[in-house]
Amino acid sequence: MSISKKGTRAPLWLLLPAAVVLGGLFLYPMYQLGLLSVLDFTQAQVSGGRPASFVGAENYTRLFADPQFWSVLGATVLFAAACVVATLAVGAGLAVLLTRISRVPRLLLSVAAMAAWAVPAVSGSTTWMFLFDTDLGFVNQLFGIEGFNWMYDRYTAFALVGAVVVWASFPFVMVTLYAGIEAIPKSVLEAASLDGANAWRAFWQIMVPILRPVLAIVVIQSIIWDFKVFTQIYVMTRGGGLAGQNLTLNVYAYQQAFASSEYSRGAAIGVVMMLILLAVTVLYLRTLRRSGEQL
Amino acid sequence: MRAGRRLLDTMAVLIALVTVFPIYWMVLSAVKPAGEIQSLEQRPWTFHPSLDAFHRVLAVNDFGRYLLNSVLVALVVVLVSGLLAFLAAVALTRFNFRFRTTILVSFLIAQMVPIEALTIPLFFLVRDVGTVVPGIGLNTLGSLMLVHTAFTLPFAIWMLRGFVQAIPDELDEAAQLDGAGRFTVLWRILFPLVAPGLAAVSVFSFIHAWNDFLFARTFIISEADNQTLPMALLVFFKPDENDWGAIMAASTLMTVPVLIFFLVVRRRLVAGLGGAVKD
Numbered sequence: 001m002s003i004s005k006k007g008t009r010a011p012l013w014l015l016l017p018a019a020v021v022l023g024g025l026f027l028y029p030m031y032q033l034g035l036l037s038v039l040d041f042t043q044a045q046v047s048g049g050r051p052a053s054f055v056g057a058e059n060y061t062r063l064f065a066d067p068q069f070w071s072v073l074g075a076t077v078l079f080a081a082a083c084v085v086a087t088l089a090v091g092a093g094l095a096v097l098l099t100r101i102s103r104v105p106r107l108l109l110s111v112a113a114m115a116a117w118a119v120p121a122v123s124g125s126t127t128w129m130f131l132f133d134t135d136l137g138f139v140n141q142l143f144g145i146e147g148f149n150w151m152y153d154r155y156t157a158f159a160l161v162g163a164v165v166v167w168a169s170f171p172f173v174m175v176t177l178y179a180g181i182e183a184i185p186k187s188v189l190e191a192a193s194l195d196g197a198n199a200w201r202a203f204w205q206i207m208v209p210i211l212r213p214v215l216a217i218v219v220i221q222s223i224i225w226d227f228k229v230f231t232q233i234y235v236m237t238r239g240g241g242l243a244g245q246n247l248t249l250n251v252y253a254y255q256q257a258f259a260s261s262e263y264s265r266g267a268a269i270g271v272v273m274m275l276i277l278l279a280v281t282v283l284y285l286r287t288l289r290r291s292g293e294q295l
Numbered sequence: 296m297r298a299g300r301r302l303l304d305t306m307a308v309l310i311a312l313v314t315v316f317p318i319y320w321m322v323l324s325a326v327k328p329a330g331e332i333q334s335l336e337q338r339p340w341t342f343h344p345s346l347d348a349f350h351r352v353l354a355v356n357d358f359g360r361y362l363l364n365s366v367l368v369a370l371v372v373v374l375v376s377g378l379l380a381f382l383a384a385v386a387l388t389r390f391n392f393r394f395r396t397t398i399l400v401s402f403l404i405a406q407m408v409p410i411e412a413l414t415i416p417l418f419f420l421v422r423d424v425g426t427v428v429p430g431i432g433l434n435t436l437g438s439l440m441l442v443h444t445a446f447t448l449p450f451a452i453w454m455l456r457g458f459v460q461a462i463p464d465e466l467d468e469a470a471q472l473d474g475a476g477r478f479t480v481l482w483r484i485l486f487p488l489v490a491p492g493l494a495a496v497s498v499f500s501f502i503h504a505w506n507d508f509l510f511a512r513t514f515i516i517s518e519a520d521n522q523t524l525p526m527a528l529l530v531f532f533k534p535d536e537n538d539w540g541a542i543m544a545a546s547t548l549m550t551v552p553v554l555i556f557f558l559v560v561r562r563r564l565v566a567g568l569g570g571a572v573k574d
Contacts, residue, residue, distance in 0.1 A: 025445035032416035123546035270412025
């Protein structure tokens with residue numbers, strides 16, 4: 001705290017530009033989102049023909065009475081959970097693998113993972129779509145299932161989108177956990193192997209407890225990302241799949257607002273999503289606090 | 296022991312190959328001649344590479360323009376958000392004031408906000424602001440620069456904080472004893488030392504802005520000239536028959552800059568991430 005003197009206004013000036021941008025484009029829209037969700041705001045109000053009226057909780061009660069909302073919410077939770085579990089399993093497995101292989105394969109694997117990480121969501125989606133295309137897809141031809149459309153069935157469509165999500169997000173988990181494992185003193189792991197612990201036990205009983213704080217961050221970060229997947233679903237299932245079978249909350253809110261002009265309903269879904277993620281965030285902060293981080 | 300290691304090595308190489316395979320396929324399909332792309336017997340190689348698809352994408356569909364738009368948006372976002380984040384990070388590490396912790400926590404929370412849900416109010420905000428300031432209304436690149444600056448800021452500040460913290464306080468104290476003003480300390484002492492951190496932050500901001508599909512789709516509705524890559528790419532999806540060659544060529548064009556960027560700063564990125572995760 002060296003440039004600081006008591007009561008100086010310097011930090012205010014330094015924070016001001018960021019505060020203006022965040023206030024205008026973050027806080028204000030969040031307030032507006034809440035406001036929209038308690039108004040009656042559809043196409044008629046957008047074009048200025050009719051004034052928006054206050055309807056209280058009506059958007060929410062109608063939303064909660066709609067079976068589609070519950071089905072989409074369930075799908076979102078299951079899809080996110082499956083993606084998180086798969087991403088963590090692959091990422092953690094490969095992180096451990098990285099510690100046990102020679103230099104060249106290690107370099108190859110980490111460069112490959114970095115490359116997958118770098119691919120923009122849109123190009124990743126289009127590439128996988130081509131790979132799994134009904135007739136021209138390499139995968140269908142390889143396995144002799146030409147004519148099979150992965151997007152017709154709700155579950156195969158979700159599985160394919162999930163695969164793209166995992167492919168793009170396991171590198172973050174792998175790299176972070178690998179860095180964490182490398183930071184564990186070699187002597188600890190050596191002592192364990194001298195005591196006869198195999199790789200499986202060494203992982204669960206030594207690495208996992210030491211890496212708990214890093215693991216917590218990786219888990220929560222993955223939950224938040226996978227809950228919000230938008231581009232892959234929007235591009236690969238063409239905005240939510242046949243009859244909306246592949247909608248998740250995010251895409252659902254977007255489609256309600258911009259495709260059906262039900263802006264208030266979209267905003268209400270957005271608020272629900274925000275509250276769910278807020279709960280996850282609180283959990284995240286408590287974990288950080290417990291692992292003794294200083295803010 | 297030796298055999299076990301060889302087995303693991305082989306496994307790692309195989310996994311690496313599977314991981315890059317989609318990228319290989321993308322680039323390969325971009326240079327395959329049209330006949331091989333529409334073939335019912337796709338081969339994982341080609342003996343007749345052609346730049347037809349790239350020609351179709353760049354010359355016929357004016358993709359160069361969208362590429363330029365994307366670069367422009369990403370660069371402005373990197374510069375502005377980097378600068379604002381640097382100032383804010385200094386304020387949050389070098390000074391102690393009321394609400395400091397509150398502000399920090401709010402940056403953390405801001406990262407969790409589903410920005411997709413904010414498209415709805417932001418759409419109206421941008422529309423209304425556009426009637427007053429035409430440069431940042433709907434259909435402008437300015438609107439994209441603005442929202443991406445805002446959305447990259449919380450993470451950039453959070454990450455840069457770790458880098459500023461790592462610079463010993465004694466350094467600015469010594470400079471101040473030598474008569475340097477606050478401004479000099481900020482630009483001559485702290486800024487150069489944080490530069491590596493700024494590079495890592497820039498990569499994240501760049502990628503965030505470059506990859507954005509959502510806002511490009513929402514804000515740029517009628518002005519085709521101001522589209523960015525992700526939206527322009529979807530033009531090649533047609534109801535009757537997708538132009539896969541062009542889609543893969545366009546995807547390649549969109550991927551290559553980020554890929555190079557990522558691989559070049561690989562080490563630094565990991566270090567930066569470690570810093571962000573640890574702090």
